Amino acid sequence: MVLVDSDSVLIVRVKGPLEFRCLLDSTDVERAHKIISTTFQNLRSQVKSDFVVLAVPDSPVFIWPNKDVYVETSPDTPCEDVLQWTRTDEHDSSGKRCARKKNRKGLAASVLNLSLVMEVTRPGCLAAPVLRKTLQKSHFLSATLPMDCVVRTSCSTTIKEACSQLLEALTHQLCEMEKLTLQHMKGVTLLLPEPLHFLLPEPIGLVTVLFPAGVSDKELETQRRELHQQFDLPDDWPYFRRTNVYHFPNEPYGDGYLRNPHSVLTHPTLDDGKVFLVRGVYSYHHYMQDRISDDGWGCAYRSLQTICSWFQQQGFVERCVPSHREIQQALVDAGDKQGPFLGSRQWIGSIEVQIVLNHLLGITSKILFVSQGSELASKGRELANHFLTEGTPVMIGGGVLAHTILGVAWSETTGQIRYLILDPHYTGGEDLQVITEKGWCGWKGPEFWDQTAYYNLCLPQRPRVI
Template identity: 75%
Template sequence: MVFVPSFTGTILRLRGQLELRCHLDSTDVLRMHKAISETFETLRSQVKSESCVLAVCDSPVVIWPNKGINVTPEDITPDTLCEDLHQWIQSDEQESFGKKSGKKKNKRSSAASVINLHLMMEVTNPGPLSAPILSRTVQKSHFLSATLPMDCVVCTSCDDTIKDACKHLVEALTHQLCEMEKVTLRHMKGTTLFVPEPLHFLLPEPKALVTVVYPAGVADGQLETQRKELHQKFELADDRPYFRRANAYHFPSEPYKDGYLRNPHLVLTHPTVDDGKVYLVQGIYSYHHYMQDRMDDNGWGCAYRSLQTICSWFQQQGFVEQPVPTHKEIQQALVDVGDKQSSFVGSRQWIGSIEVQAVLNQLLGVTSKIMFVSQGSELASKGRELANHFLTEGTPIMIGGGVLAHTILGVTWSETTGQIRYLILDPHYTGAEDLQVITDKGWCGWKGPDFWDQTAYYNLCLPQRPKII
């Protein structure tokens, strides 16, 4: 377990590949398990040997953790502080490595709080080489071969030295190999081996990164027993998923491959409301808006985009495994439930909160509450209901009124004065995925009660969170 509160240290993330090669001269289960365990023990010996090498990514720094903490360049010693490694790491804007690069002054940025290292093994030994010997043995056997994707995370304090970090990293590697061995033996079928894959999960309170090893190729639905054990171990409630693959922690330096922005509201400053409290969406969502996915829906697709944002929340919290639906898939779902005629598929017709509720239920099995507001001026009195929704459910809310739809991500509300501000994610944006433009221009921003048309009626779709592990 790696604790990650608002600490002043550095997270070290070590990744690399180790080759698992095992000869099985029998298909007897006990003998196979013994041979596999012996192979894992050999790998654990390797990571503790002098041939183990740790290379700091994007830098000239190389460390031999089991060879007296041997480090290059020579300016670095075993007693060098871990956080001082930042000054040796080359950023995209820099042309050279080393202390003169000026990296050190940037090491407190969010991206710089993680140092990536690469695990390697020396393949040659010092001294004269012996002549190769070739032998041939004829026998029936099974040969198991797999590449183990090692991925260890260690949190260091500001006082930790490279020597301290090396000790923790080697221990983490050894422990992860033990966990991989357990998963391999637990899920092995005959001579078929499922490659163990490590994933990191950020637990709520206290905030901590926990590494879990799952068998690759085995669906989340088949791992419920293992997840229940983890919930019990870390004393987590059984009403929401914490350890599904979709919940794996996303490191700040890694871009999302799909190109969508995540949680743009996090860069905003909360508005000041007398005696007010802030109630926000819980978890991660993607920002979906006009003109994405090569779809020209400008002028008619705002509710579709708000629905896609909601679907992304359920997907990225691990409640569902289905991908975010396209416009046509949304339309087809409404045809399937009998809400629309078949000619609706492929059209440019609007949908509203009631349709959003129907699609969530049809495609994701998610139920929703509908809040009816006869005129926009009444929204200012809905602070208690909205605050309670974000406290208990934490899902994005779709609101539709007239011909416009928006997504509500939170409220700042005062129980004593009734003052309220709404955190709005606007699906009508048509530009690029530029966080600064989106937040500076108010496409994601805090709005007052006058944001709503005071005389128009509104329907709000409040998705309910399923109670599952």
């Protein structure tokens, strides 16, 4: 599925449970597989029945797509109009809900979320329940299938057409769930299929993959390798690890940290220049977070935390972002510091960042040394090559200050250069507008650096793993 940067592109998503229930009256594998296949076939029939309902959450919009019944909308209503019922944080002057639009490259302009439900009330007379007792040894299998489908369409597409595409996607997902269930079935134990969405490099875009729930990424390496081959992806980046799952606009991260604040910035324009950026997702770590008062001494710790978050959120490592205390303990354990360093407010620099990354995460780093800040203007080629080949955030320390470099805009012909800086010295709340407008995350010129101070740059090297 290909996503392009256009306001007309719309992603329609439907989520909801379908109840999987069947009775296995035999331990025979062939017989069990046949019963499970029949159960999935019945579920696909449910999706095509008159009782399936698609609803816009937190709104009076309900749609019976298989019998052309529409509440608060009509079959010919453009999806763009249905978006107006979507609850967001933005409102117009009259207080009416407005659909939020995303314009970042590679993402959908808008996302219309629908819920999948089944109508309980059925037409006809109600019959009294009848109980029947049967003495039979059997296994009752019950599971809730977490249906989750996305389709790419346009804002001008009618809601009827979009619903038709969704029903087709749901049917296809049930077919894939059946295959996965039978493939991973152990005796009478079922592994629940788990739909996950991944945003792959252009021009592939957003794809949905089914993994068996409860099976680790390591155990799924063979399946992930097959996906790399299917989408012609290199084997040096873990695209399909669960930490890389795409977060939709209505699904904020639960830890409170901002992700990729640089993505809303406008790139500088240089004569014959190119922009080279950090690749992937990171968290912005800065002063005074996590109820730690580190104003004045913790900037390098925060820059290190941002780097660690990058490796964790790309799936290269499983370890959580270390605290200040854990960073200090790592330096003591590595033999770089003595016991009294623990609990202190002592600064660290690029060399210590390199040591901690290697000790805690097994990540190696290159150190780039400049004797004075004025030399940084000539390091465009080195930095551009780093972001092109490694894509990791860079920690730079000089004097008593530390910053994180997220990218460079550089012209090979003119030598012009701008640095994309994430400043860990920020002490406010997680306000994206303040952070970007006040320059805590922003593009800086060569004059940003102290022209006479020395600087060490720690350039983390990413592992080549799938």
